[in-house]
Amino acid sequence: MDRLHLSQHISRQFNSEIDDVRRRVLAMGGLVEEQIDAALHVLIERDAAAATAIRDRERSINEMELAIDERCTFILARRQPAASDLRLVLAVMKMLADLERIGDEAKRVARMAERLLGDEGSADLTAALAELGEQARGMLRGALDAFARFDGDLALDVMRRDRRLDGLYRDLNETLVARMQAAPERIPAELERLWCARSLERIGDRCKNLCEFVLYLVQGKDVRHSGLAKGE
Amino acid sequence: MSSVTPELPPAQASLRASDDGIALRTESLSLWYGTRRALDAVSLAVPARRITALVGPSGSGKSSLLRCLNRLNDEVDGCRVDGRVWIGDTDAYAADTPVHELRRRVGMVFQRPNPFPLSIGDNVAYGLRLHGVRQRRELDERIEAALRTVALWDEVATRLDDSALDLSLGQQQRLVVARALAVEPEILLLDEPASALDPAATLRFEELLRQLAQRRTLLLVTHNMQQAARVADFTAVLHQGRLVEFDDTDALFTNPRQRLTEDFITGRYG
Numbered sequence: 001m002d003r004l005h006l007s008q009h010i011s012r013q014f015n016s017e018i019d020d021v022r023r024r025v026l027a028m029g030g031l032v033e034e035q036i037d038a039a040l041h042v043l044i045e046r047d048a049a050a051a052t053a054i055r056d057r058e059r060s061i062n063e064m065e066l067a068i069d070e071r072c073t074f075i076l077a078r079r080q081p082a083a084s085d086l087r088l089v090l091a092v093m094k095m096l097a098d099l100e101r102i103g104d105e106a107k108r109v110a111r112m113a114e115r116l117l118g119d120e121g122s123a124d125l126t127a128a129l130a131e132l133g134e135q136a137r138g139m140l141r142g143a144l145d146a147f148a149r150f151d152g153d154l155a156l157d158v159m160r161r162d163r164r165l166d167g168l169y170r171d172l173n174e175t176l177v178a179r180m181q182a183a184p185e186r187i188p189a190e191l192e193r194l195w196c197a198r199s200l201e202r203i204g205d206r207c208k209n210l211c212e213f214v215l216y217l218v219q220g221k222d223v224r225h226s227g228l229a230k231g232e
Numbered sequence: 233m234s235s236v237t238p239e240l241p242p243a244q245a246s247l248r249a250s251d252d253g254i255a256l257r258t259e260s261l262s263l264w265y266g267t268r269r270a271l272d273a274v275s276l277a278v279p280a281r282r283i284t285a286l287v288g289p290s291g292s293g294k295s296s297l298l299r300c301l302n303r304l305n306d307e308v309d310g311c312r313v314d315g316r317v318w319i320g321d322t323d324a325y326a327a328d329t330p331v332h333e334l335r336r337r338v339g340m341v342f343q344r345p346n347p348f349p350l351s352i353g354d355n356v357a358y359g360l361r362l363h364g365v366r367q368r369r370e371l372d373e374r375i376e377a378a379l380r381t382v383a384l385w386d387e388v389a390t391r392l393d394d395s396a397l398d399l400s401l402g403q404q405q406r407l408v409v410a411r412a413l414a415v416e417p418e419i420l421l422l423d424e425p426a427s428a429l430d431p432a433a434t435l436r437f438e439e440l441l442r443q444l445a446q447r448r449t450l451l452l453v454t455h456n457m458q459q460a461a462r463v464a465d466f467t468a469v470l471h472q473g474r475l476v477e478f479d480d481t482d483a484l485f486t487n488p489r490q491r492l493t494e495d496f497i498t499g500r501y502g
């Protein structure tokens with residue numbers, strides 16, 4: 001897919017530099033997806049073993065972030081890119097930060113989920129958390145696909161899904177508060193669930209940021225703080 | 233003489249009416265060398281007291297366009313021009329427009345510095361004498377003023393009688409700008425004026441252009457996209473004799489509207 005004709009530079013070296021950055025971002029995104037998968041595995045399937053690989057993956061993610069950032073800096077310095085080339089480099093540099101933080105949120109969810117392993121909870125709560133997690137994971141997948149294919153429509157679609165995630169979070173929030181009021185001894189466990197839910201909701205926000213950068217890259221429009229960004 | 237219509241060419245709808253006005257404009261300007269068309273209905277409005285860069289592939293007609301603006305093409309055999317050129321509200325090709333006055337108002341600087349084989353001082357005085365300035369005192373004052381404007385005065389004040397050909401390339405280029413400026417043109421056309429200069433001299437030359445644009449209109453042909461991006465307020469793109477796009481430089485270099493522009497400024501083979 002090359003909607004932006006990024007492989008048509010006269011300089012083949014430049015084509016491969018750009019392609020390399022793009023593929024590295026997707027690889028980093030893949031690792032971040034794995035972090036979410038692992039966190040959800042601990043949270044929903046109550047599988048403690050899934051948490052063990054998270055730390056190593058986090059190190060890889062951080063290394064990839066630095067490496068991609070460095071490559072972008074070199075491209076800026078050596079190629080002085082313009083137009084879509086420039087937008088790609090700028091979008092990637094901003095996306096890196098959001099991707100890395102999505103990984104952090106996933107790690108946080110896994111840590112809290114480990115503390116919840118001994119707590120029964122309820123089937124309803126687990127189902128609600130699972131749905132929240134699925135939504136967040138789906139948004140990341142969508143954002144990465146939108147980037148891979150330079151697909152502005154898909155980016156917009158993913159941004160709109162954030163409202164649904166916010167709604168799920170609000171509902172779960174109410175349920176958890178009600179449970180805490182009814183049985184104060186449950187407060188510690190329900191607070192963990194609340195924080196898990198909030199981290200998943202934030203992953204959705206960050207995926208929306210990713211999509212805003214994809215839109216900037218594809219259309220040249222900065223949609224941050226606009227009606228679009230609010231899901232309109 | 234009729235006055236310039238306020239309407240902007242369609243490619244330039246982004247130019248706001250609140251801007252400083254239009255210093256020169258072409259209306260459906262076409263140009264042929266014999267039967268070969270080098271410009272194809274170019275309608276371009278150049279904003280006053282701004283720098284407009286004119287970019288495009290080799291052979292796209294940039295130099296031909298510049299030469300139309302002060303009628304240097306009149307001297308080219310077999311060259312035919314159709315359409316209009318307005319310098320302010322003067323119709324450049326009208327029968328009653330004096331060409332020498334047009335060339336005073338619209339100065340030109342070429343790619344290779346081309347000082348005349350005269351002394352430094354006489355190079356600057358050349359155009360002044362041509363336009364009837366005879367008094368030694370006035371000549372001296374205007375030579376000094378022009379050389380100061382291009383920041384050459386301190387380097388040559390003591391050697392005004394030396395040959396201009398002994399100056400370095402960077403000095404020669406500033407000298408020919410001074411020569412063009414001495415007759416106080418409103419508009420300065422520059423055809424790849426910095427292509428022979430080293431990086432530091434290039435940056436100093438760009439500084440000079442910014443300073444000149446405070447009072448004059450500059451139309452700058454350059455093959456250096458970074459140079460256009462650094463100094464130009466507006467950028468126009470020419471391709472096969474047509475005006476492809478005109479926009480403010482920030483917009484054009486971050487989000488061009490035309491694929492031809494994008495391919496050209498980013499070094500893609502279209």
Ligand SMILES: Nc1ncnc2c1ncn2[C@@H]1O[C@H](COP(=O)(O)OP(=O)(O)OP(=O)(O)O)[C@@H](O)[C@H]1O
Pocket residue numbers: 265270288289290291292293294295296297308
């Ligand atoms: N004096 C001339 N006689 C015949 N053809 C000419 C003449 N000058 C230019 N041309 C032709 O007109 C076309 C435009 O040339 P022009 O010099 O305006 O292009 P340009 O954009 O300035 O190119 P470059 O970037 O190489 O200076 C070319 O095809 C060129 O061969």
Ligand SMILES: [Mg+2]
Pocket residue numbers: 294295296423
């Ligand atoms: Mg030329």
